[in-house]
Amino acid sequence: MGNAEALLKRRKQWVPDAIGIFNPSTAVSGNGSMLIDADGHEMIDFAGGIGVVNAGHCPPPVVKAIQAQAEKLIHCSFNVATYEVYVQLAERLARLFPHGDHTKVMLTNSGAESIENAIKIARQATGRPAIICYEQGFHGRTMMAMTLTSKVGYKLGCGPFAPEVYRIPFPDHYHDGKGQSLEEFSAGQLRELELFFQRQVPVEQVAAILMEPVQGEGGFNVAPPDYLKGLREICTKYGILLILDEVQSGFGRTGKWAAYQHFGVVPDLSTWAKSLGSGMPIGAVIGKASIMDACKPSTIGGTYPGNPVCCAAALATLDYMEEIDINTKGQRVGHTVRERFNAWQKRFPAIGDVRGLGAMMAFELVKNGDPFQPDADLCKRLIAWCAGRGLIIINAGIQGNVIRILSPLVIEAETLAKGLDIIEQGLTEIIGS
Numbered sequence: 001m002g003n004a005e006a007l008l009k010r011r012k013q014w015v016p017d018a019i020g021i022f023n024p025s026t027a028v029s030g031n032g033s034m035l036i037d038a039d040g041h042e043m044i045d046f047a048g049g050i051g052v053v054n055a056g057h058c059p060p061p062v063v064k065a066i067q068a069q070a071e072k073l074i075h076c077s078f079n080v081a082t083y084e085v086y087v088q089l090a091e092r093l094a095r096l097f098p099h100g101d102h103t104k105v106m107l108t109n110s111g112a113e114s115i116e117n118a119i120k121i122a123r124q125a126t127g128r129p130a131i132i133c134y135e136q137g138f139h140g141r142t143m144m145a146m147t148l149t150s151k152v153g154y155k156l157g158c159g160p161f162a163p164e165v166y167r168i169p170f171p172d173h174y175h176d177g178k179g180q181s182l183e184e185f186s187a188g189q190l191r192e193l194e195l196f197f198q199r200q201v202p203v204e205q206v207a208a209i210l211m212e213p214v215q216g217e218g219g220f221n222v223a224p225p226d227y228l229k230g231l232r233e234i235c236t237k238y239g240i241l242l243i244l245d246e247v248q249s250g251f252g253r254t255g256k257w258a259a260y261q262h263f264g265v266v267p268d269l270s271t272w273a274k275s276l277g278s279g280m281p282i283g284a285v286i287g288k289a290s291i292m293d294a295c296k297p298s299t300i301g302g303t304y305p306g307n308p309v310c311c312a313a314a315l316a317t318l319d320y321m322e323e324i325d326i327n328t329k330g331q332r333v334g335h336t337v338r339e340r341f342n343a344w345q346k347r348f349p350a351i352g353d354v355r356g357l358g359a360m361m362a363f364e365l366v367k368n369g370d371p372f373q374p375d376a377d378l379c380k381r382l383i384a385w386c387a388g389r390g391l392i393i394i395n396a397g398i399q400g401n402v403i404r405i406l407s408p409l410v411i412e413a414e415t416l417a418k419g420l421d422i423i424e425q426g427l428t429e430i431i432g433s
């Protein structure tokens with residue numbers, strides 16, 4: 001038995017089965033866009049720790065910053081003693097993502113925790129209870145975040161869920177467009193939202209609308225630009241806070257620091273995590289100062305959020321991302337991947353849709369060219385085929401039939417091409433057989 005097989009066997013014995021296995025690979029070390037598995041094989045990583053290592057695995061300046069901070073102060077809790085790296089990171093994020101004239105930042109440990117806190121802040125700031133979220137949305141696995149999540153398979157038996165959460169369809173043009181132009185479709189979806197306020201929940205009770213500008217787990221569905229602009233106007237008109245979840249789409253993934261920057265909208269609150277800390281557990285809620293300061297004392301915070309070592313990792317990550325121009329890298333990776341995916345769509349009828357923004361690219365596998373006949377089995381076979389040939393990829397989508405690319409953005413052109421070649425061979429072989 002090889003080391004990888006033995007490790008997976010021990011996992012099976014000691015770790016609950018319910019913790020998902022998205023890919024059968026193992027990992028011992030990582031560098032840039034490569035992982036080394038338990039048997040010493042090199043693996044090209046197109047999953048990037050689920051969008052966490054945009055700046056690559058173990059970027060040397062980040063490793064150094066973690067080591068230096070760990071020697072100075074690992075923890076004292078920001079509630080107990082104020083330390084500079086927290087304040088420095090808050091200032092840095094506020095300057096990078098201004099939400100109006102004065103922006104404030106609270107740090108968290110994860111994406112789900114950012115969501116939990118954004119909801120608490122929105123409710124306190126507006127004095128309203130209701131939250132509107134989207135079908136196919138994913139916001140994490142804590143109780144409120146899970147309530148806000150759409151994928152029912154992730155929620156089985158975990159309820160009852162939190163009250164005052166309302167769900168509306170995501171403007172999903174590929175599945176629901178019915179031949180309309182993107183503009184017509186967006187206008188129709190916004191009209192439906194206005195009707196929703198009359199049929200489901202009065203606008204005076206809605207604290208916030210929460211949306212991923214590009215849905216991650218839901219299958220890389222990009223919000224139509226007119227829809228997001230119209231949504232911003234509706235929120236402003238009714239005093240509803242617009243919360244944009246950038247946990248997966250942030251930090252260069254779409255070719256900009258924030259996906260919302262593609263749309264010319266600014267949210268009232270935004271949520272962050274993943275690539276901020278290059279793998280160290282850190283997230284953030286960013287918001288207008290007047291909204292953030294509407295919270296009562298001690299209703300937000302915790303023992304660990306903004307841990308000094310995580311803050312140091314985040315500051316070093318942001319420095320490194322600026323130095324290497326992460327956004328240009330995101331645009332380049334996205335361009336290469338989109339070109340290949342578009343070419344494959346012409347060749348393989350199983351690819352029903354190619355979509356994404358920047359380097360947040362995906363293709364959807366369907367039967368008979370029908371958007372409503374998902375082919376999750378083909379998706380699974382392709383992932384396993386690639387894992388056996390040195391490439392880690394993962395799926396997405398409510399039906400699990402979307403292949404998504406979340407490779408580190410520092411990936412070299414040849415490595416990216418090699419990984420894409422493996423997927424192409426896999427499609428040829430599996431579909432061909």
Ligand SMILES: Cc1ncc(COP(=O)(O)O)c(C=O)c1O
Binds near residue numbers: 113
């Ligand atoms: C958009 C989005 N929000 C929230 C989360 C939850 O983040 P975490 O897993 O760090 O709790 C995720 C995780 O995939 C995500 O993609």
